[in-house]
Amino acid sequence: MVWKYVCVLALAAMLLLAFSTVSRSKVPRIKEPPGASQIPSQFTEEERVAMKEALQGAIQIPTVSFSAEESNTTALAEFGEYIQKVFPTVFNTSFIQHEVVGEYSYLFTVQGSDPTLQPYMLMAHFDVVPPGEGWEVPPFSGLERDGFIYGRGTLDNKNSVMAILQALKLLLIRNYIPRRSFFIVLGHDEEITGKNGAQKISALLQARGVQLAFIVDECGFILDGFIPNLEKPFAQISVSEKGGINLMMEVNMTPGHSSAPPEETSIGILAAAVSRLEQTPMPNMFGEGPLKITLEHLANEFPFPINIVLGNLWLFQPLISRLMERNYIMNALVRTTTALTMFNAGVKVNVIPQQAQATVNFRIHPAQTVQEVLELIKNIVADDRVQYHVLNAFDPLPISPSDDQALGYQLLRRTIQSVFPEINIVVPGICIANTDSRHFVNLSAGIYQFNPVYLQPQSFSSIHGINEKISVQAYETQVKFIFEFIQNADIDRMPVSHWHEL
Numbered sequence: 001m002v003w004k005y006v007c008v009l010a011l012a013a014m015l016l017l018a019f020s021t022v023s024r025s026k027v028p029r030i031k032e033p034p035g036a037s038q039i040p041s042q043f044t045e046e047e048r049v050a051m052k053e054a055l056q057g058a059i060q061i062p063t064v065s066f067s068a069e070e071s072n073t074t075a076l077a078e079f080g081e082y083i084q085k086v087f088p089t090v091f092n093t094s095f096i097q098h099e100v101v102g103e104y105s106y107l108f109t110v111q112g113s114d115p116t117l118q119p120y121m122l123m124a125h126f127d128v129v130p131p132g133e134g135w136e137v138p139p140f141s142g143l144e145r146d147g148f149i150y151g152r153g154t155l156d157n158k159n160s161v162m163a164i165l166q167a168l169k170l171l172l173i174r175n176y177i178p179r180r181s182f183f184i185v186l187g188h189d190e191e192i193t194g195k196n197g198a199q200k201i202s203a204l205l206q207a208r209g210v211q212l213a214f215i216v217d218e219c220g221f222i223l224d225g226f227i228p229n230l231e232k233p234f235a236q237i238s239v240s241e242k243g244g245i246n247l248m249m250e251v252n253m254t255p256g257h258s259s260a261p262p263e264e265t266s267i268g269i270l271a272a273a274v275s276r277l278e279q280t281p282m283p284n285m286f287g288e289g290p291l292k293i294t295l296e297h298l299a300n301e302f303p304f305p306i307n308i309v310l311g312n313l314w315l316f317q318p319l320i321s322r323l324m325e326r327n328y329i330m331n332a333l334v335r336t337t338t339a340l341t342m343f344n345a346g347v348k349v350n351v352i353p354q355q356a357q358a359t360v361n362f363r364i365h366p367a368q369t370v371q372e373v374l375e376l377i378k379n380i381v382a383d384d385r386v387q388y389h390v391l392n393a394f395d396p397l398p399i400s401p402s403d404d405q406a407l408g409y410q411l412l413r414r415t416i417q418s419v420f421p422e423i424n425i426v427v428p429g430i431c432i433a434n435t436d437s438r439h440f441v442n443l444s445a446g447i448y449q450f451n452p453v454y455l456q457p458q459s460f461s462s463i464h465g466i467n468e469k470i471s472v473q474a475y476e477t478q479v480k481f482i483f484e485f486i487q488n489a490d491i492d493r494m495p496v497s498h499w500h501e502l
Ligand SMILES: [Zn+2]
Pocket: 125, 156, 157, 190, 218
């Protein structure tokens, strides 16, 4: 079937070639020199060893969020003590205040020398999901093997927690004083909604009247090998994040003995309902949201004829949107996804239970809302016997600006250019996971998500999967990135740029 589409694509591309336009004008190729950091991002051998060991130590603390009710609080407390021990400079500098919020999360306020510059925020979280079975090395060993540090949290997201503190420490011992103030938020319950950490910190900052120039959180990566036919890795800065609904569905029927069963049971009715949801995908929203812009930016990097097709989405949009559905990661970018995650019913082999319950997790496309998706769900299920209980729900994040005056986006882009000179494509994208940054929409119109780390499909599945790891080199580069980023953020505003004129 795929071949059929490829042939159609090729044929259409040939026909178009005579009059088509290869989208050149919008490609944000980076031209201007990077903003030179005042303090060079060069670290001694001793510092490099220390930063690696600091990360290994952080991985060894099993800060697991098991469920909304259960966390390893001993480990969370231990983690707080650990960062104070490893980064005394950060905790003892006069212009940095730290507060513990919601018992375990950390808020740092780094006072800049120029109060006229609007502050920004760096975010990360140090809780992790349970490791699961089947690891090559113990998941909380932080073991180094073949140049990689293994362990739960090496990509999601202790790497960022430690790299932020590490970069700040290295700047401080080089006598750096920032011009622009910034906050650092280190959440302890991101994996279980962030309601005790990030959400409380957000409330605290709102009560203090804080408004932020921009926020940088986890999620975007340098994506390598995710898109078929696109050989070059590219940096994706997420400018929006999918929303979500955890929906519990319930059916109650008269209980009975299995020797004389009724025509329909609670289990059968609910199973049919969730099956209809699974078999009926939510509508394909390709063309709405940042994905179309992303593809237009990438068009020139594809070989012929895909470059022509992507450069002319006005014509090929229906075809591309259907092709994207076929890949499970791409599919998550074009629609609200439906995942059946829990099903509970029955206690005894010969008893027909009264009640059946199922939980379904929806990740909402940026062009839809919670209300719209709930309506769709009810229409698809179309059975009044099914009751709905929204366990929690939130709308997608608004789309943050990525134009040439968008300070946060452009600072990320510049730092990418400096630290990853081999990367010449930076595109806005959507985060398909959920992060703590959604608690901060009232504080800033510019929420960006970027982890300065290469990600391959295999490492993507290790996040919340098994054998999560980061190379020592990649971690050092992440520290270097934040070290430069903090200095780059001291700029007053983005100079008028002409990169879009290429
Ligand atoms: Zn995470």
